[in-house]
Amino acid sequence: MGEGFFPLSIKWERRMNEDIQIAELERRIAELRARLPKHSVPASMLIELEELEEALVQARAEAED
Numbered sequence: 001m002g003e004g005f006f007p008l009s010i011k012w013e014r015r016m017n018e019d020i021q022i023a024e025l026e027r028r029i030a031e032l033r034a035r036l037p038k039h040s041v042p043a044s045m046l047i048e049l050e051e052l053e054e055a056l057v058q059a060r061a062e063a064e065d
Contacts (some may be wrong), residue, residue: 011015015063018059018062018063019063021059022056022059022060025052025056025057025059026056029049029052029053029056031051032045032048032052033049036049047064
């Protein structure tokens, strides 16, 4: 067994966890966007949206590895 080798079941489990995390972030982003008011958006909501979007980019990048 070489370095970086994972049995198939561990790779599958890791991928499933990544997919679940990505789907959860996408759901949370969609839910937050749906709640955004058209005018006078609170800064806290914009910050939360930015943080979620950054987490999603990171999760997708990790899933590609």
